[in-house]
Amino acid sequence: MSDRLRPLLxxxxxLVLVLGVVPAVLGAFDRSxxxxxxxxxxxxxxxxASMHLVTGVAGLLQLGHAAFYGVGAYTxxxxxxxxxxxxxxxxxxxxxxxxxxxxxxxxxxxxxVSIYFAVATLGIGQMLYLVMLNWVPxxxxxxxxxxxxxxxxxxxxxxxxxxxYFVVAVVTLAxxxxxxxxxxxxxxxxxxxxxxxxxxxxxxxxxxxxxxxxSFAVSGFFAGIAGALWAHTAGYISPADFSFPQSIxxxxxxxxxxxxxxxxxxxxxxxxxxxxxxxRPVGDFRNIIVGGVLFFSILxxxxxxxxxxxxxxxxxxxxGGAWRGEGTKAGSEVGWR
Amino acid sequence: MAGxxxxxxxxxxxxxxxxxxxxxxxxxxxxxAMDYYLQQLAIGLSLGMVYAxxxxxxxxxxxxxxVVNFAHGEVYTIGAFTGLVVISAFAPPLIVVLLLVVAVGxxxxxxxxxxxxxxxxxxxxxxxxxxxxxxxATLMSSLAVSIVVREAVEIGFGSQFQTVPLDRLxxxxxxxxxxxxxxxxxxxxxxxxxxLGGLQYVLKRTxxxxxxxxxxxxxxxxKYVGINTDRTIIWTFAVGSMMGAAAGxxxxxxxxxxxxxxGFIPGIKAFVAMVMGGLSSIPGAVICALILGFxxxxxxxxxxxxxxxxxxxxxxxxTLIFFPRGIFGGARDRx
Numbered sequence: 001m002s003d004r005l006r007p008l009l010x011x012x013x014x015l016v017l018v019l020g021v022v023p024a025v026l027g028a029f030d031r032s033x034x035x036x037x038x039x040x041x042x043x044x045x046x047x048x049a050s051m052h053l054v055t056g057v058a059g060l061l062q063l064g065h066a067a068f069y070g071v072g073a074y075t076x077x078x079x080x081x082x083x084x085x086x087x088x089x090x091x092x093x094x095x096x097x098x099x100x101x102x103x104x105x106x107x108x109x110x111x112x113v114s115i116y117f118a119v120a121t122l123g124i125g126q127m128l129y130l131v132m133l134n135w136v137p138x139x140x141x142x143x144x145x146x147x148x149x150x151x152x153x154x155x156x157x158x159x160x161x162x163x164x165y166f167v168v169a170v171v172t173l174a175x176x177x178x179x180x181x182x183x184x185x186x187x188x189x190x191x192x193x194x195x196x197x198x199x200x201x202x203x204x205x206x207x208x209x210x211x212x213x214x215s216f217a218v219s220g221f222f223a224g225i226a227g228a229l230w231a232h233t234a235g236y237i238s239p240a241d242f243s244f245p246q247s248i249x250x251x252x253x254x255x256x257x258x259x260x261x262x263x264x265x266x267x268x269x270x271x272x273x274x275x276x277x278x279x280r281p282v283g284d285f286r287n288i289i290v291g292g293v294l295f296f297s298i299l300x301x302x303x304x305x306x307x308x309x310x311x312x313x314x315x316x317x318x319x320g321g322a323w324r325g326e327g328t329k330a331g332s333e334v335g336w337r
Numbered sequence: 338m339a340g341x342x343x344x345x346x347x348x349x350x351x352x353x354x355x356x357x358x359x360x361x362x363x364x365x366x367x368x369x370a371m372d373y374y375l376q377q378l379a380i381g382l383s384l385g386m387v388y389a390x391x392x393x394x395x396x397x398x399x400x401x402x403x404v405v406n407f408a409h410g411e412v413y414t415i416g417a418f419t420g421l422v423v424i425s426a427f428a429p430p431l432i433v434v435l436l437l438v439v440a441v442g443x444x445x446x447x448x449x450x451x452x453x454x455x456x457x458x459x460x461x462x463x464x465x466x467x468x469x470x471x472x473x474a475t476l477m478s479s480l481a482v483s484i485v486v487r488e489a490v491e492i493g494f495g496s497q498f499q500t501v502p503l504d505r506l507x508x509x510x511x512x513x514x515x516x517x518x519x520x521x522x523x524x525x526x527x528x529x530x531x532x533l534g535g536l537q538y539v540l541k542r543t544x545x546x547x548x549x550x551x552x553x554x555x556x557x558x559x560k561y562v563g564i565n566t567d568r569t570i571i572w573t574f575a576v577g578s579m580m581g582a583a584a585g586x587x588x589x590x591x592x593x594x595x596x597x598x599x600g601f602i603p604g605i606k607a608f609v610a611m612v613m614g615g616l617s618s619i620p621g622a623v624i625c626a627l628i629l630g631f632x633x634x635x636x637x638x639x640x641x642x643x644x645x646x647x648x649x650x651x652x653x654x655x656t657l658i659f660f661p662r663g664i665f666g667g668a669r670d671r672x
Contacts (some may be wrong), residue, residue: 061473108658109657109658112657112658115405115616116612116657119608119612119653119657120653120654120657120658122605123609123650123653123654124650124654126605126646127647127651127654130643130644130646130650134641134643134644244601244605248480251477252477252480255477259473287484287488288484288485288488288492290484291481291482291483291484291485291488292481292485294477294478294480294481294484295453295478295481295482298457298474298477298478298481299456299457299478302474
């Protein structure tokens with residue numbers, strides 16, 4: 001197989017799987033609950049991927065990711081119910097809103113290192129959660145917001161389960177593509193250098209603070225997009241969806257999948273969302289089993305399901321691009337283009 | 338479409354601040370008398386003492402291993418449930434309940450260390466003991482253990498509030514000059530003060546305490562002078578968890594609110610106190626826990642009690658931005 005063809009085939013296979021096979025299977029069962037599980041899995045794939053960028057690649061341990069997800073969801077829900085905007089507007093605005101909050105959070109906290117940064121994000125995540133829970137006039141507090149309308153695009157109503165699934169799938173795939181390009185590129189390598197040694201990166205001429213804030217903003221943006229998808233597909237949001245345990249769940253996905261590995265984050269998200277559903281017959285014990293899976297995956301696979309090195313290798317071989325060297329100068333054949 | 342979402346897998350009970358609803362009866366707009374301030378200060382003192390007991394567990398463990406123990410809140414829950422079981426089984430006096438709870442807490446701490454921390458200490462040199470990989474692995478493993486424990490408690494007892502026998506609640510009023518406090522305030526203060534004093538004695542005067550301090554100041558050096566690091570770490574977990582479990586049952590009997598996810602909010606508050614105190618300074622953590630307790634109970638005078646948690650997080654952010662090493666970070670002993 002030629003090097004040029006392989007990336008196209010891989011992309012085509014993913015597209016066929018997500019946009020063809022999965023909806024076909026879901027359609028065969030035709031239960032709206034299954035569609036909801038599929039949407040949830042895709043949304044968490046997106047959340048895990050966005051956290052992968054900031055925690056896995058840039059190495060900033062983020063313990064408040066669910067708050068940005070919540071900001072996006074509340075932005076989308078309020079724009080729909082109060083301003084009557086449709087999905088085409090709420091989706092980007094939710095992303096931008098979350099990115100804006102992320103930049104606000106990042107500006108004062110970026111000079112903190114390691115555990116201090118993690119603690120600061122935890123505190124800010126909790127503050128945003130408290131705002132969602134207690135700012136009753138705007139967020140309706142613990143009662144949550146019903147989002148019954150709004151999943152329309154160019155006048156088409158997309159709120160049927162099957163079409164909602166396609167919306168979520170397309171948005172998630174597009175976002176994954178962007179995150180893939182960001183984390184598997186020179187830009188991604190610059191972020192990785194921050195993780196390994198930010199003083200060294202600084203000495204090499206990288207603007208470390210700016211890179212950190214950018215990665216935080218991009219990650220917040222995609223978390224906000226995920227929030228908008230959740231608000232529109234679940235039809236109901238409440239603060240409990242964006243509390244600290246959710247942040248930890250997303251972190252667990254990234255860690256189980258492999259820190260710094262995008263395919264790992266995707267697989268980790270699928271495992272941790274789908275496993276409780278598969279285990280539904282076991283009833284009460286399923287969360288214990290999730291905890292057990294988390295524990296044993298850390299104990300037995302400390303690098304994650306797909307470790308960073310093998311993930312980079314995989315992406316490099318399957319999606320091509322780097323190391324090909326054609327059309328580039330002789331000296332620039334190493335690294336990502 | 339609406340209804341319970343599958344995304345709530347890690348969430349069991351909505352933590353809507355049952356923690357505070359007892360300290361904010363009067364709402365923000367009543368004329369505030371001096372007595373009321375004093376009363377709030379008394380409540381803040383017992384609240385702060387509870388945070389201090391919790392924060393010590395975090396701080397000891399952070400000092401020795403440089404990791405955050407996310408399962409510490411579950412030790413608190415275990416303490417409360419142990420107390421409840423003991424009380425409903427054979428109703429002993431409070432002091433016996435406390436001793437049993439402390440013993441079970443120590444066992445829980447040792448078990449936690451064996452399960453969630455020991456397997457990840459594959460190498461014992463200082464670099465890997467305090468490395469990032471180790472920290473992230475134990476952070477996640479303690480989290481996993483905490484999920485399992487919380488769910489197991491929920492299966493065993495149900496997720497709703499447990500009924501505490503009314504005569505065991507620590508709420509008989511005590512008049513103290515112009516103000517009225519309840520017996521729980523006094524008992525929490527006395528027990529916590531005794532435990533803090535005892536801890537100080539253990540850390541400064543006994544072999545166990547000296548070795549804990551040695552390991553937390555320099556693990557490799559401690560090894561060189563013949564201290565058994567592994568055993569010291571176990572002791573650290575036992576001591577820290579004793580305090581956490583005692584805090585759990587005291588609060589459980591004070592508020593009459595015992596439920597599987599009760600450990601979460603106090604755990605975060607204690608964590609904040611630890612960070613404010615400089616991550617590994619015990620006096621710092623205790624002082625900051627008291628500051629936290631006072632400011633929360635004072636804050637409920639001015640704002641609705643549901644916003645009181647904001648105080649803790651506000652403190653956290655301000656501390657991190659303006660005193661990144663903690664208020665008492667550099668100047669004091671590590672333990």
